[in-house]
Amino acid sequence: MSELFQLSAVEAAQLLQAKKISSVELTGNVINRIEDVENRVQAFLIWDKELALSQAKVVDEHRMRGEDLSPLAGIPIALKDNICTQGIRTTAGSKILYNFIPPYDATVVNKLKQAGLVLIGKTNCDEFAMGSSTENSGYHTTSNPWDLERVPGGSSGGSAAAVAAGESLLSLGSDTGGSIRQPASLCGVVGMKPTYGRVSRYGLIAYASSLDQIGPFGRTVRDCAALLNLISGHDGMDSTSTSVPVPDYTKACESDVKGLKIGVPREFFAQGVSGDVDMLVRAAIEKLCELGAEAEECSLPFSEYALAAYYIIAPAEASSNLARFDGVRYGLRTKELAGHISLTEKTRNEGFGDEVKQRIMIGTYALSAGYYDAYYKRAQQIRTLIRRDFDRAFEKFDILLTPTSPTTAFKIGEKSDPLAMKLADVCTLPVNMAGLPALSLPCGFVDGLPVGMQVVGKPFDEETVFRVSHTYEQASLWHTSRPLL
Amino acid sequence: MLLNREEVRKVALLARLELTDDEIDQQAVNLNGLLDKFEALQEIDVSDVEPTSHSIPMVNILRDDLLVQSLSRESTLANAPESRDGCFIVPRIVGDV
Numbered sequence: 001m002s003e004l005f006q007l008s009a010v011e012a013a014q015l016l017q018a019k020k021i022s023s024v025e026l027t028g029n030v031i032n033r034i035e036d037v038e039n040r041v042q043a044f045l046i047w048d049k050e051l052a053l054s055q056a057k058v059v060d061e062h063r064m065r066g067e068d069l070s071p072l073a074g075i076p077i078a079l080k081d082n083i084c085t086q087g088i089r090t091t092a093g094s095k096i097l098y099n100f101i102p103p104y105d106a107t108v109v110n111k112l113k114q115a116g117l118v119l120i121g122k123t124n125c126d127e128f129a130m131g132s133s134t135e136n137s138g139y140h141t142t143s144n145p146w147d148l149e150r151v152p153g154g155s156s157g158g159s160a161a162a163v164a165a166g167e168s169l170l171s172l173g174s175d176t177g178g179s180i181r182q183p184a185s186l187c188g189v190v191g192m193k194p195t196y197g198r199v200s201r202y203g204l205i206a207y208a209s210s211l212d213q214i215g216p217f218g219r220t221v222r223d224c225a226a227l228l229n230l231i232s233g234h235d236g237m238d239s240t241s242t243s244v245p246v247p248d249y250t251k252a253c254e255s256d257v258k259g260l261k262i263g264v265p266r267e268f269f270a271q272g273v274s275g276d277v278d279m280l281v282r283a284a285i286e287k288l289c290e291l292g293a294e295a296e297e298c299s300l301p302f303s304e305y306a307l308a309a310y311y312i313i314a315p316a317e318a319s320s321n322l323a324r325f326d327g328v329r330y331g332l333r334t335k336e337l338a339g340h341i342s343l344t345e346k347t348r349n350e351g352f353g354d355e356v357k358q359r360i361m362i363g364t365y366a367l368s369a370g371y372y373d374a375y376y377k378r379a380q381q382i383r384t385l386i387r388r389d390f391d392r393a394f395e396k397f398d399i400l401l402t403p404t405s406p407t408t409a410f411k412i413g414e415k416s417d418p419l420a421m422k423l424a425d426v427c428t429l430p431v432n433m434a435g436l437p438a439l440s441l442p443c444g445f446v447d448g449l450p451v452g453m454q455v456v457g458k459p460f461d462e463e464t465v466f467r468v469s470h471t472y473e474q475a476s477l478w479h480t481s482r483p484l485l
Numbered sequence: 486m487l488l489n490r491e492e493v494r495k496v497a498l499l500a501r502l503e504l505t506d507d508e509i510d511q512q513a514v515n516l517n518g519l520l521d522k523f524e525a526l527q528e529i530d531v532s533d534v535e536p537t538s539h540s541i542p543m544v545n546i547l548r549d550d551l552l553v554q555s556l557s558r559e560s561t562l563a564n565a566p567e568s569r570d571g572c573f574i575v576p577r578i579v580g581d582v
Contacts (some may be wrong), residue, residue, distance in 0.1 A: 046551075060512060099564070100564055101563070101564060103556055103560035103561065103563060103564070104556065107504060196539070196540045197540075197541045198542055209537060210539045210540070236548060238516060239543075239546045240539065240541070240543070242541060302529075305525065305529065306527060307522075308522050308523050308525055308526050309526060311495060311519060311522070311523075312523065312526075319500060323501070324526070326501075326567060328565070328566070328573050328575055329564065329565055329573060330564035330565065330566075331564070331566075332566075333566035333567070338576060339576050339577075339578070340575055340576045340577075340578045341501070342503070343576050344501045345501050345502060345503035346503050348500075348501055348502050348503070349502055349503045349504065351500070354511075357502055357508075357512070358512065358515050358516075359502075360498055360500045360502065360521050361493075361496055361497065361502070361512050361515075362516060364496050364499050364500040364515065365488075368496065368499060374527075375523065377536055378526055378527075378529075378531055379526065380532065380536030380537055381531035381534040381535070381536045381537075382534075383536070383537040384534050384535055384537040385529070385531075386532060386538060387537060387540065418503045418515065419518060419519075421523070434539075434540055435539070435540020435541060459540070459541075469510075
């Protein structure tokens with residue numbers, strides 16, 4: 001048998017349920033893997049061997065007593081470091097939270113604990129989830145397990161790299177403009193952003209509240225479905241979480257796309273998409289057509305304005321959300337003697353990185369008196385037009401297929417121009433603006449680097465997204481490839 | 486529309502960021518670069534388009550007025566850079582500005 005850390009979560013769960021392995025064995029094997037490769041990958045900001053093994057031991061005891069356990073009980077999971085964990089340092093990748101120990105768990109963490117998952121660590125990310133490479137982390141840059149000189153994508157780069165490298169079987173990330181799907185694509189794993197409102201954001205350190213959504217990473221589509229089952233649903237602590245019923249997503253993981261209508265939006269194959277990526281995504285669509293689906297080109301004309309509108313809306317919300325970091329209640333406080341305004345200004349200047357400052361500045365400007373209508377309101381109106389494009393497409397199609405990222409993973413330090421970096425999210429941003437569910441899964445390799453395809457569904461129709469993705473995955477088998485580390 | 490140094494300085498004050506002169510210059514370049522990209526949005530006719538703040542309908546949600554456990558004072562203050570007698574300590578704000 002191959003090493004336990006290489007198993008998919010669902011495979012490992014079956015072995016646990018059959019009592020062929022224990023969670024302590026599985027978790028221990030994953031910890032060994034971390035000790036072996038983490039100095040090269042640097043996916044984590046913090047991980048804790050003893051804490052992980054003690055949780056695993058408890059789950060094993062429950063199982064030995066014959067208690068009713070959740071399907072993923074005993075499986076190790078890593079969490080992006082912008083998800084609050086009671087008693088475990090949570091920094092959101094920012095120096096301004098270098099010493100923050102949350103007094104409560106995020107709702108998703110509560111749910112995972114109740115389901116008996118084993119938390120092994122908190123993963124690196126771009127500061128406050130602002131970035132596409134983890135290079136904006138206040139701590140270090142994570143490496144892509146497929147090529148250590150390249151970025152893992154971002155902002156949930158640590159969560160994607162940990163799963164790709166075998167340092168965890170599952171992880172959670174957050175996605176505001178592509179921060180789950182783009183790193184999933186660059187690291188060759190599966191990552192999903194659920195419909196806005198599907199998963200509670202309580203305890204997620206806010207970046208842009210109308211766009212943020214927590215979602216799963218796994219090595220297979222079924223792994224992501226099983227994890228989404230555990231974290232979905234209404235939560236009284238988040239008024240934007242909805243009461244739309246949550247089906248069993250693993251039941252949607254069946255191979256059947258007969259008669260399925262695929263829309264192929266042409267704008268997502270322009271805008272700097274490399275020839276190789278274009279070719280592989282089109283080949284994947286062709287494969288689904290061989291399996292019984294029908295594909296047709298379509299147009300989402302306003303999506304080309306999504307990037308500009310996003311860089312008004314997201315920073316505007318961020319400038320408001322990040323106003324809470326004032327050096328009074330938690331986090332960093334400047335050592336310089338200062339009056340109260342100066343204390344806030346100095347603390348924020350010391351604690352925030354360049355990209356965060358830039359977004360706070362543009363957001364503050366876009367919301368300031370005299371410019372609100374020209375920027376923020378107009379961007380929200382364009383958001384309506386973007387959503388209408390999708391609504392119209394979904395009158396005709398069941399699913400939309402696009403590249404996830406225009407290119408494969410780029411080299412660390414390669415994109416020094418912040419505007420060039422932002423183009424990495426051009427295929428994923430419009431989906432957040434419309435609040436739709438979307439998943440990225442591997443669809444091939446270029447020069448040894450993974451390429452991802454984005455599968456976009458109707459609001460609250462994660463099931464079709466999983467069904468299409470699972471069908472392609474089982475027919476292609478890209479998910480069985482592992483990086484050599 | 487281009488922002489000059491003074492306008493950037495004013496935005497920094499609103500954002501409560503104490504920036505050095507060099508940082509102000511750098512921010513001016515960044516802001517003006519982004520504002521230039523935003524110009525493309527001005528060409529779209531949005532006259533009859535309702536703005537979207539959230540992709541799902543937002544309604545006020547009320548819960549029953551029940552007494553529930555909240556965070557203790559001790560855990561609320563545990564992360565404070567400075568606290569005393571159950572209070573957050575901030576610099577003096579009255580009398581010396």
